[in-house]
Amino acid sequence: MKGWFGRGKKLPAGDSDLRENIPNHIAIIMDGNGRWATRRGMPRIAGHRAGMNKVREVIRACDELGVRYLTLYAFSTENWKRPRAEVDYLMRLPEEFFRTEINELVERGVQVRFIGDVTQLPTYTRETVTQTQRLTADNSGMVVTFALNYGGRAEVLQAIRHYAGQVEAGMTTWEELTEESLARYLSTFPAPDPDLIIRTSGEQRLSNFLVWQSVYSELWFTEVLWPDFTNTTLYEAIRDYQRRKRRFGGLK
Numbered sequence: 001m002k003g004w005f006g007r008g009k010k011l012p013a014g015d016s017d018l019r020e021n022i023p024n025h026i027a028i029i030m031d032g033n034g035r036w037a038t039r040r041g042m043p044r045i046a047g048h049r050a051g052m053n054k055v056r057e058v059i060r061a062c063d064e065l066g067v068r069y070l071t072l073y074a075f076s077t078e079n080w081k082r083p084r085a086e087v088d089y090l091m092r093l094p095e096e097f098f099r100t101e102i103n104e105l106v107e108r109g110v111q112v113r114f115i116g117d118v119t120q121l122p123t124y125t126r127e128t129v130t131q132t133q134r135l136t137a138d139n140s141g142m143v144v145t146f147a148l149n150y151g152g153r154a155e156v157l158q159a160i161r162h163y164a165g166q167v168e169a170g171m172t173t174w175e176e177l178t179e180e181s182l183a184r185y186l187s188t189f190p191a192p193d194p195d196l197i198i199r200t201s202g203e204q205r206l207s208n209f210l211v212w213q214s215v216y217s218e219l220w221f222t223e224v225l226w227p228d229f230t231n232t233t234l235y236e237a238i239r240d241y242q243r244r245k246r247r248f249g250g251l252k
C-alpha cells in the first residue's frame with residue numbers, strides 16, 4: 001500500500017504541518033470547467049479536458065498526503081440536460097483517462113470504484129467502468145470513487161427499494177431498519193462518510209451529491225475554477241478543515 005505508508009512524506013518542507021489530522025475522506029464537486037474555457041475563448045469541452053488533467057493531479061496529491069478515500073463528482077444525473085456534443089465528450093473522458101492512467105493507479109495501489117447508475121451510460125463508458133474496477137479491485141491503497149450519472153436522492157431511493165426487496169424475500173424485517181442498516185444499501189458502502197467536501201467555482205451548494213453521507217461533512221468553497229485547482233488550493237482546504245471543531249451535534 002504505497003500511498004498509505006508514504007503518508008505526508010513527499011510534502012514540501014513548508015507544508016509539513018499538514019501531516020496532522022489529514023481528512024480520511026475528501027469529496028470534490030469539480031465545478032467551473034465551462035467558465036474556465038469560455039473566459040479563454042475556447043469551447044466548453046476544452047475546460048473538461050483541462051479538468052480531467054486536474055483529476056490526475058488531485059489523485060496524486062491526495063495519495064501522497066495519505067487521504068484514504070477520494071470521491072469525485074464527474075457527471076450528475078442532471079448533466080444529461082446539456083447539449084448532446086458536450087455529453088458525448090464527457091462520456092468519452094473516462095475511457096481516455098483510464099487508458100493513460102491505469103498503470104500509475106495500479107502502481108500506487110489505488111482502488112477505483114464508481115457510483116451512480118452505470119446502466120444508462122454508453123457501452124464504451126460502461127466497458128471502461130467494468131475494466132477499471134476489475135483491474136484495481138484487489139488494490140489496498142487509496143480508494144478513488146468516481147460519481148458517474150450519480151444523484152444522491154436516487155441513491156437513497158434505490159437503497160430503500162433494495163431494502164424493501166430484502167424484506168419481501170424474508171431476509172430482513174422493517175423493525176431492523178435503522179440509519180446504519182439502510183446505509184449498507186448505499187452505493188458508497190463501506191466507505192465512511194466524507195470528512196471534507198470541496199466545491200470549486202464559487203457555487204455554494206451540494207447539487208444532489210452524497211445527500212445522505214454529507215450530513216456532518218465540513219464544506220469548503222472556493223472561487224477557483226476546477227481547471228485552475230492546484231495542490232496549494234487543496235492544502236488551503238485541508239488547513240481550513242484542520243482548524244474547525246467537529247462536534248457532530250455534541251459539545252466537544
Ligand code: FPP
Binds near residue numbers: 031079
Ligand atoms: C462542471 O463544470 C463539471 C462537469 C459537469 C464535469 C466534470 C468532469 C471532469 C472534471 C472530468 C472528469 C474526468 C474523468 C476521468 C471522468 P461545468 O461544466 O458545469 O462548468 P460551468 O459551471 O463553468 O459551466
